[in-house]
Amino acid sequence: xxxxxxxxxxxxxxxxxxxxxxxxxxxxxxxxxxxxxxxxxxxxxxxxxxxxxxxxxxxxxxxxxxxxxxxxxxxxxxxxxxxxxxxxxxxxxxxxxxxxxxxxxxxxxxxxxxxxxxxxxxxxxxxxxxxxxxxxxxxxxxxxxxxxxxxxxxxxxxxxxxxxxxxxxxxxxxxxxxxxxxxxxxxxxxxxxxxxxxxxxxxxxxxxxxxxxxxxxxxxxxxxxxxxxxxxxxxxxxxxxxxxxxxxxxxxxxxxxxxxxxxxxxxxxxxxxxxxxxxxxxxxxxxxxxxxxxxxxxxxxxxxxxxxxxxxxxxxxxxxxxxxxxxxxxxxxxx
Amino acid sequence: xxxxxxxxxxxxxxxxxxxxxxxxxxxxxxxxxxxxxxxxxxxxxxxxxxxxxxxxxxxxxxxxxxxxxxxxxxxxxxxxxxxxxxxxxxxxxxxxxxxxxxxxxxxxxxxxxxxxxxxxxxxxxxxxxxxxxxxxxxxxxxxxxxxxxxxxxxxxxxxxxxxxxxxxxxxxxxxxxxxxxxxxxxxxxxxxxxxxxxxxxxxxxxxxxxxxxxxxxxxxxxxxxxxxxxxxxxxxxxxxxxxxxxxxxxxxxxxxxxxxxxxxxxxxxxxxxxxxxxxxxxxxxxxxxxxxxxxxxxxxxxxxxxxxxxxxxxxxxxxxxxxxxxxxxxxxxxxxxxxxxxxxxxxxxxxxxxxxxxxxxxxxxxxx
Numbered sequence: 001x002x003x004x005x006x007x008x009x010x011x012x013x014x015x016x017x018x019x020x021x022x023x024x025x026x027x028x029x030x031x032x033x034x035x036x037x038x039x040x041x042x043x044x045x046x047x048x049x050x051x052x053x054x055x056x057x058x059x060x061x062x063x064x065x066x067x068x069x070x071x072x073x074x075x076x077x078x079x080x081x082x083x084x085x086x087x088x089x090x091x092x093x094x095x096x097x098x099x100x101x102x103x104x105x106x107x108x109x110x111x112x113x114x115x116x117x118x119x120x121x122x123x124x125x126x127x128x129x130x131x132x133x134x135x136x137x138x139x140x141x142x143x144x145x146x147x148x149x150x151x152x153x154x155x156x157x158x159x160x161x162x163x164x165x166x167x168x169x170x171x172x173x174x175x176x177x178x179x180x181x182x183x184x185x186x187x188x189x190x191x192x193x194x195x196x197x198x199x200x201x202x203x204x205x206x207x208x209x210x211x212x213x214x215x216x217x218x219x220x221x222x223x224x225x226x227x228x229x230x231x232x233x234x235x236x237x238x239x240x241x242x243x244x245x246x247x248x249x250x251x252x253x254x255x256x257x258x259x260x261x262x263x264x265x266x267x268x269x270x271x272x273x274x275x276x277x278x279x280x281x282x283x284x285x286x287x288x289x290x291x292x293x294x295x296x297x298x299x300x301x302x303x304x305x306x307x308x309x310x311x312x313x314x315x316x317x318x319x320x321x322x323x324x325x326x327x328x329x330x331x332x333x334x335x
Numbered sequence: 336x337x338x339x340x341x342x343x344x345x346x347x348x349x350x351x352x353x354x355x356x357x358x359x360x361x362x363x364x365x366x367x368x369x370x371x372x373x374x375x376x377x378x379x380x381x382x383x384x385x386x387x388x389x390x391x392x393x394x395x396x397x398x399x400x401x402x403x404x405x406x407x408x409x410x411x412x413x414x415x416x417x418x419x420x421x422x423x424x425x426x427x428x429x430x431x432x433x434x435x436x437x438x439x440x441x442x443x444x445x446x447x448x449x450x451x452x453x454x455x456x457x458x459x460x461x462x463x464x465x466x467x468x469x470x471x472x473x474x475x476x477x478x479x480x481x482x483x484x485x486x487x488x489x490x491x492x493x494x495x496x497x498x499x500x501x502x503x504x505x506x507x508x509x510x511x512x513x514x515x516x517x518x519x520x521x522x523x524x525x526x527x528x529x530x531x532x533x534x535x536x537x538x539x540x541x542x543x544x545x546x547x548x549x550x551x552x553x554x555x556x557x558x559x560x561x562x563x564x565x566x567x568x569x570x571x572x573x574x575x576x577x578x579x580x581x582x583x584x585x586x587x588x589x590x591x592x593x594x595x596x597x598x599x600x601x602x603x604x605x606x607x608x609x610x611x612x613x614x615x616x617x618x619x620x621x622x623x624x625x626x627x628x629x630x631x632x633x634x635x636x637x638x639x640x641x642x643x644x645x646x647x648x649x650x651x652x653x654x655x656x657x658x659x660x661x662x663x664x665x666x667x668x669x670x671x672x673x674x675x676x677x678x679x680x681x682x683x684x685x686x687x688x689x690x691x692x693x694x695x696x697x698x699x700x701x702x703x
Contacts, residue, residue, distance in 0.1 A: 197616040204583055
């Protein structure tokens with residue numbers, strides 16, 4: 001039965017249900033129990049924002065607080081995955097990936113390839129991403145292009161609670177390493193989510209708004225900014241279609257191209273920095289595969305090529321806003 | 336104000352509908368409209384459908400514009416006889432207030448109910464009504480919302496129940512066969528306390544209803560079979576297999592188009608909702624088990640027409656003339672039954688030609 005829950009609760013429920021279903025699923029990370037050394041479960045914080053709260057009471061030592069050493073525990077998770085467990089390791093913030101990148105891109109992502117297809121590495125690395133949380137330059141980055149660049153990794157970045165639960169369950173059941181990115185600004189966002197377990201396949205974008213005038217391709221927090229922009233544009237008779245990519249590797253090129261063939265106009269919206277981003281990737285793919293369908297130049301709306309500012313006023317300017325998205329759509333309409 | 340003025344309002348299809356887009360009028364001012372006549376196309380985020388007139392009369396005013404969104408129960412048009420002056424119609428339009436949805440309308444009465452049965456937890460909907468129970472049984476891959484356009488209308492003829500069979504909708508997900516579904520229908524009627532009931536079964540739900548009627552004639556007062564399974568061997572295997580196998584929207588859309596004479600009714604939301612259902616744990620296994628039990632290799636396992644015809648029970652057979660899943664010719668396979676073929680409808684006449692189907696069923700029930 002479906003009811004409204006937040007994205008944060010959807011993550012918790014997916015982990016809980018998969019731990020119940022499959023005894024090989026374990027969860028590890030910094031402070032994910034949060035009660036180490038304290039006397040009782042009531043002290044277990046369940047992670048820095050409480051996402052894993054309550055799971056320790058149900059599943060005990062299958063949740064593990066790790067030392068503050070990303071290279072150690074991400075490496076351990078990847079190793080455990082090759083030996084029969086299905087670890088879900090929480091990297092807390094994607095910004096911390098630098099210290100364990102070798103374990104991710106040189107080890108986990110390469111095993112299937114280097115061992116003749118015989119090695120499986122069913123690990124999920126969960127991490128918060130994105131700006132708007134007043135968390136400054138080292139805790140706010142949208143580093144999606146860094147992980148999509150690496151063959152051998154699957155990359156998820158959902159925009160709502162329904163997709164989050166289905167894609168996280170799919171990620172846990174998948175036999176390859178998955179980088180599961182959670183926009184921290186969306187943790188409180190609620191949508192209808194079935195109580196039952198379910199999956200959403202990788203590589204299937206969602207059309208969150210149907211329209212005829214122009215296509216917006218985006219993912220994560222900017223899906224909602226794009227919906228806001230669409231509402232304002234509709235008042236002027238501009239009827240945009242919004243494609244939520246949901247998974248960035250693999251990426252659903254077919255749905256993007258079908259939409260652009262219908263509308264003839266494309267605006268790529270990405271909270272990542274502009275160079276070599278998801279936005280530039282989608283723009284290039286459409287230019288190559290569907291150039292003749294385009295009635296106007298492709299426009300990109302991204303963060304500027306700067307670190308995320310700590311000043312709230314500047315951070316608000318940094319993230320693509322509904323106004324900037326709307327302006328870009330109007331420019332494609334005028335061209 | 337003349338009581339001869341009858342409003343045409345935006346319909347409410349299902350609980351979640353808040354507004355609808357009037358896509359196109361099929362009638363113009365000055366037309367005389369008959370009840371059941373197709374008067375306009377309305378689209379919601381869930382479904383597009385033709386609206387059939389609830390009332391007849393002279394269309395004096397088209398208040399609503401095409402290609403425009405209106406809230407549920409908004410005034411779209413005005414019916415009134417010629418002798419009502421224009422000024423009075425103007426005043427009526429001017430004074431019309433769209434009823435606000437009640438605060439937390441969904442809490443007015445329980446939208447969906449659940450009941451525990453030996454087969455597991457089942458979801459159902461109920462509409463109060465005087466008289467005998469009418470139980471609506473959906474088909475393969477469907478759910479109780481397949482009766483969206485019927486459940487309220489049929490409440491005028493009795494106390495209506497619509498359930499989700501196991502493996503479907505929000506009922507328990509487990510692999511079962513056709514016989515188990517019959518057990519479940521009986522268990523549901525006992526648990527929900529329907530008493531002896533008129534069964535209305537669509538497609539596979541028709542076969543399930545007919546099997547229960549043969550097994551427990553005392554519990555079934557009449558049978559209405561809508562594009563029903565169980566009346567002939569032939570069934571479109573591409574539909575059944577395609578529905579079970581579809582793993583993406585792209586694969587599902589052409590499969591679902593088999594269901595309707597008007598394929599434009601298959602919009603993205605309809606396909607998305609089906610995929611959301613199919614992706615629940617256990618649904619795949621449940622659908623495969625039912626398909627293997629009822630429709631293996633493109634042949635129907637249960638052939639019930641002769642036995643139902645011989646049984647002492649009133650039977651109404653309704654079929655969409657354009658049915659691409661089970662051929663309409665099978666409507667003739669119940670000896671002695673009343674048969675109604677619905678033109679321009681496919682496998683889902685209860686949705687595509689809801690007003691006509693409702694009228695036929697109510698007429699049939701009134702004659703029992």
